[in-house]
Amino acid sequence: MIFKQFMICTCLVLLVSCKTKTLNLTKIEGKQIQISEELPPNQDLIDFIKPYHDHVVSTLDSTLAYAPETYNKNDGTFNTAIGNFMADVVYEQANPIFKSRTGQDIDFVLLNKGGIRAPISKGNITSRTAYEIMPFENSIIVAAIKGTQVNKALNYLSKSKTAHPVSKLKLVINSDFDIVEASVKGQKIDDNRTYFVATNDYLYNGGDNMTFxxxxxxxxxxxxxxxxxxxxYFTKVDTINPMIDDRFIQIQ
Incomplete structure (x- = not known):
């Protein structure tokens, strides 16, 4: 009996002694390291990164095409050479993909002037040029919309007084910014027809108030x-030839 009580007491002592202690954070210490010329470079890290850095720079700066002039998004009132070029490129590159998947052609392209983030400068065009004019991760979306919504898009363009890039679309407005003429691929807008319009995911989701x-x-x-x-596109051409034309104009 005494031995049994001894064993019980021993087990209780062991259980209490094995209980996990709760640790509480009472203090955090640290120091600020200033990034300056006095901070020595980590040569091992530099040597590790250098091959990747050199490869990226070489890829970005390899010549793909040539621009005979400098093209800026502010070079026109209702349509610009760079805006027309960008919209036409989207049509040319995206339409074969869309047609292979759906059997349909894209009817027109609508982008936004604000999405053009840099000019295309005269001289060699590289991959870096593409990153400069379009630094965002926007992707192409083709929306199937009715003619009534196309008309809303045209009204948006006429009232915005801005050179938003378009392709395969013609719009003529008067001095009061009312629509005088509008067509898609040379045909008048049919309210009941479905049109396939290529844009980017930002605009598709209502960016720049394009809710149509x-x-x-x-x-x-x-x-x-x-x-x-x-x-x-740059990879498959030798020289680009952006031009201002009559796709979106105002008559007096």
């Missing part, structure tokens, strides 16, 4: 970034 893409019959995500479309 929704609701829609269908939206086709091409998984094709705008920037990549430009790089692919």
């Amino acid at each position: 893409f929704k609701p829609n019959d269908t939206a086709y995500v091409l998984n094709y970034k705008l920037r990549n479309a430009f790089i692919d």
